[in-house]
Amino acid sequence: MTPEEFRHAGHQLIDWIADYRADLENKPVRARVEPGQVRNSFETNAPTGTIEFSQLVEALENKVVPGITQVQSPMHFGWFPSNASLASVLGDIASSGMGTLGISWVSCPSLTEVEEVTVDWMRQLVGLSENWRGTIHDTASTACLTALMAARERAGNFCLQSGGLQSLTQPLVVYSTEEAHSSVEKAALLAGFGRDNLRMVDMDADTWAMRPDALRQAMQADVEKGCVPAAVVASCGSTGVTAFDPVGDIVSIAQSHGAWVHVDAAMAGTAMMLPECRHLWDGVEGADSISWNPHKWMGTILDTSLFYVRDPQHLIRVMSTNPSYLQSDVDGDVVQYRDWGIPLGRRFRALKLWFHLALDGPEAIRERLRRDLDNARWLADQVESAPGWALASPLTLQTVCIRHNPGGLSDDALNEHTLNWVRRINDSGAAFLSPSMLDGRWMARVSIGVESTERQHVEKLWEIAQHAAENA
């Protein structure tokens, strides 16, 4: 494709995307395809020729769109807000269009330095001190894995340079809670700690936050057994109920054992753009690493996960490689982001952040977050005052966890009832919710925060939910 052909096709595609986004409210929220339907709509044999661009757009419309769950729809209340602001989409297009290669500072100085700048802007916007330096990873899962590998090497005295974990005589232990995201368990296993050395610390029965006394006891018990507390992953905004582990207490307990503290604020880091929310992660300055995803509630399109550390030199020592073909005269003077994580080749992700901040602006983003918090409070109030309805956990931010109990149902029957009314809503296409389990019982999560979700959409959802629960 020549640049001229690209110009022509690109204009058509941008028009198509703009129309697509403008029409989202009229599309069923959950994808309406059967397993295999999208795959079967494609030829099984690899293409031998080419087609016109217009045919490709037609196929996009007919084959791909039906298989998309519309997470940008104002009636999407599932999982978490996965906003993709159009301003950041433009940054993503610019990034792809320039076709840059991030493998060293020399391969694209701008990629490195715009990332340094935007990551530091984000640090300021959430009120973190200048003690933090950061980078952009693809996801919070990768960030957590990176953090736990850094923690492992600190506790294991850089054993990766000798016999690795297998040479240690004292097992290294990681602490988190059952409410932490599944990526935490995955990271601990992939970082080599082993399931036997992953402790799920008891949580407060009301808030679902890690109990500091339970963490202290668990660490003490491990030390007495000859194990080494290596890391704690504190959730600031857990996935299920947006619980906030008490970071300040966790930091002081972990520090007394020399253990690393990683703060997983994937979803709720965005809330820290609001000064009134920052008390929720009090003590965060004492942690060793933090990750949060602008690609969730804040709205910079996937994949934009921020990862901050207080001691970049430690991270670099764990992660760096220095093959001759990547060396240059400026190596001592510049940041080499390949040494801050796992992959070598990196995309120019910082453009998405830059475009998002430049075109939408932090003030408008803050206003939208406050709107979502108000809408969540409104819904929680309705739920608390409606007979048969109750909050399943306290409201902390924008996720309202609810149950409807018509009365007289056993635990099993109540579970079935919850799944039934949520299924009715999801099958209707009018809205989408993702139920999840809390303490072994199903609940419905209403995660408010899509860019286009206004109060009228939350009111509509509440009506739909009451109707579905009465008829389930």
Ligand SMILES: Cc1ncc(COP(=O)(O)O)c(C=O)c1O
């Ligand atoms: C608290 C928390 N941590 C981690 C993740 C994983 O995020 P990612 O998809 O960026 O790996 C999620 C995703 O929902 C989350 O809610």
